Amino acid sequence: MIEYTDALKIIVEQALPLPSEKVEINDAHQRVLAGNVRIDMDMPPFNKSAMDGYACRKVDLGNTLQVIETIYAGKDPEKAIGKNQCAKIMTGAVVPEGADCVFMVEDAEMVDTDRIRCTNENTKNNISYRGEDARAGDSLLPDSTLLCARHLPLLAMAGATEVEVYKKPEVSVMVSGTELVEPQEKPQPFQIRNSNSSQLLAQLKDMAIKANYIGITKDDEALLEQTITRAFEKSDVLLLTGGVSVGEYDLIPGILQKLGFDILISKTAIQPGKPMVFAQKGKRYCFGLSGNPVSSFIQFELYVRPFLYALMRYVYRAMRVCLPIHSNFKRRNDARLLLAPGFINQNNEVEPVEFHGSAHIGGLSGAQVLFELPIGIKEVKKGDLVYVRFI
Known part of the structure; x- marks a missing residue:
């Protein structure tokens, strides 16, 4: 039985990264970037007003100023600012030549129809200067970035409408068990509905991986061998x-x-989720996950997700933080790393949810996190800090 961190290291080290491909920017969400993205121009590309107001020379702030032009975003200024002159300017507009500050419209006092005075001589410059965010040629996003919504504006800013990303692995999902029927069927007294496949397909979808669902295969050696062989054809x-x-x-x-296949892992020291197979044959990989849905969910999060990302050259690290536990908690056996479902209450404490074991699907439905008890720890007291992993 291999401890979690050792098992994860073995699994991830077997990942042979996939080649890259080009996708359109709007299809790049949740893909892993292949190569750096560099910007082709300064950003901002010009000195830009940071607010609505008036652009002028700072030395003239105490004087009455003549308004010579109105500049809105997208307009090229027509006039340079001279002594005791200003231009009415909108947020995002080009600061005209000669101006070195913008004072807010709230600080402007009308003297005449085309003359104003600034009431705040200590105004800031209020200018976003050319290139202060990035210079032409700067790297905006490094290789192996997992592209989220917050990264896509940077791609657009760099003009990267076609994005080089690492290919997604082709993944198939199958469940085995003579006792299983699909969810749309009414089980006989000796049968249960297949709940694992929907869960795994959803977890893969979170990674933007559309898997091939094979279906249920009965516990027949010849049939299982045939189904597994066919699965690896695609x-x-x-x-x-x-x-x-x-x-x-x-x-x-x-x-x-x-x-x-070489079987590299057959048992892991996590609870729930002890029985698990990881096998490899060249560039083909198989995860044999537990038939219990809570166990298979946790095995996916701890082992499968990091491995699939490794194939795409992304180092996945789950979000883990330390929080106090809401109440005393104990377990009978401390031989494995426990991952138990819980939620974070309004006091930022971890509260365990009712959980009957690895087949208790409902125990996960109300959970936000899995909290950890390391090997060798049977009990924690109210207020003790525990690691929690968001799910």
């Missing part, structure tokens, strides 16, 4: 659930070995 990665423990019908490890 996929880099196969995620399957069930059949990875030590029961008589847990057939997946043997089938993978028969197909030439």
Whole structure:
């Protein structure tokens, strides 16, 4: 049984990064940037007014000023500012030649129809200067940036309408289990609905990966071998659930070995989620996740998500913070890293939710975080700090 950090290191180190491709800027969200993005012009490209007001010479702030022009955003100034002159100017407009400050419209006092006076001689310059944000040739975004909504304006600012990104892996999802039926079916007394596939497909969608869903495969060795073989005809990665423990019908490890895969992980020291297989054959990878939905959810977050990002040359680090726990909490066995569902209350404390074990799907539905108890820790007291991982 391998501890979490050791298992993660083994898994991520096997990732052979994928090549790159070009996508349109509006399709770049949640993709991983391949190469630096450099801007092709100064930003701002001109001295720009930071507010609505009047552009003038600072030495003239105590004098009555003649308004010689109105400059709005998108207009090229027609006149230079001379002694005791000013131009009415809008936010974002080009500051005219000769002006070295803009005073706010709120500080302007009308003297005549075309003459004003500034009532605040200590006004700031209120100018965004050319190139103060970036100079032509500067790198705006480094290689391997995971492109989120806040990055897309920088791509647009750089004129990067076609973006080089690393390819997404082709992923297939299958579930195994003779007892399973699809959600639209009414289970017999000896059956249950398949809940794992919807969960995994949604987790992949969060990464902008549209997976190939294979469906349910019964616990039959020949059928499982055939389905796995076909899955890898079109996929880099196969995620399957069930059949990875030590029961008589847990057939997946043997089938993978028969197909030439090296099994690098067979058990991990996390709770829930101990039974898990990670296998590799060249540039093909298989995760055999637990058949229990809470376990498979956690295994995906801890192992699958970082691995898939590694294929795209992105180093994924989950958001983890320390918060006090709301009440005493204990467990019976401390041999594994515990990840238990909870939520953050109005006092910024972690409150555990009712949780019956790895098959209790409802335990996750009201959770915001997974809080951690390390190996060797059976109990924490109210107010003790625990690491929490946002989900």
